[in-house]
Amino acid sequence: MRYQFEFRPYRRPFKHPLTTPHGTWEVREGIIVRLTDDRGKVGYGEIAPVPWFGSETLADALSFCEQLGHEIGPEIIFSIPPRLTACQFAIESAWEIVSTQPSAIAVQPELGFEDVPYHHLTYSGLLPAGAGAAIARQILWKQGYRTFKWKIGVAPIEAELKSFQQLVRSLRDSFLQETALLRLDANGALTYDQACRWLETCERLGEIEHLPLKIEFLEQPLAVGDLDGMLQLADRFAIPLALDESVAGLSQLRQVYREGWRGIFVIKPCIAGSPSELRQFCQTQAIDAVFSSVFETQVGRQAALKIAAELQNPGDRAVGFGITHWFEDGEEVSIDRLWTDL
């Protein structure tokens, strides 16, 4: 079977720039790809690189798309170089749609963010780094979020621990009837001692009466190269740890699993690589996985949530796809409209 291959780059500013230890991320750039078969059936995919997580760059992806030409077949789709993880995910996802779409001329279902057919998933909302977290948590709580992610390792630790105390006080004084789950994400920016300081602080929360807060996990406390340090932290503290940057691509995921990591794995499907290989790994190894966005558009989001819904582990952890940092132009358009507007 041969497919017409088309691709269109996009760039969309975030509503709220994302402050991380990697820097401030203001614009999401990516590529929407489209496969069309000889009966006119269509499948879209999204290349959403995050180079500082180890994926290819946008320029790499564009060069790859340009050299593919106007027609490709499965022999190309299933032999995309493993270093091009965002391209692998996007083009194979598009193939999954176009090759399995039931009707003759079918486009992807027009789904908005809230009505993706994976309503059983719960979502995590991203809090702004720093002191704004306590207020933002109240706003997101009203929107229905009960799981929150807060980036740390961005400001000096004393300032962040102070903001953390404000967040804890705000939760304590709210007399909430439900418990908030909080994920701390350091993006690898802490030293071993700073990670111990954060974990000791989190473990002391249990001593506060009636506190409706549970630290779900500390994400990527140390740099990617320090797996031994994170294995030591996992042995030493009860607060669960999650790896993100360390397991961003499928090859890293397999390697870190082989090296003994049995904590939480944050999986960003859009930059993990081949969706079929990702499914195969998660279904054979039964890992504790949290699925996470790379702030893609609804094209990549739908493909990623499809996998999250299939693989969501019994822990039913919220997926990191809260639409808190979405794009400037607010309302999402249909996928077909997104394509024609590019």
Ligand SMILES: O=C(O)CCC(=O)C1=CC=C[C@@H](O)[C@@H]1C(=O)O
């Ligand atoms: O996982 C989530 O809750 C949202 C996505 C998210 O936090 C991230 C997406 C992409 C890059 C990073 O800045 C960040 C992360 O580190 O997980």
Ligand SMILES: [Mg+2]
């Ligand atoms: Mg992370």
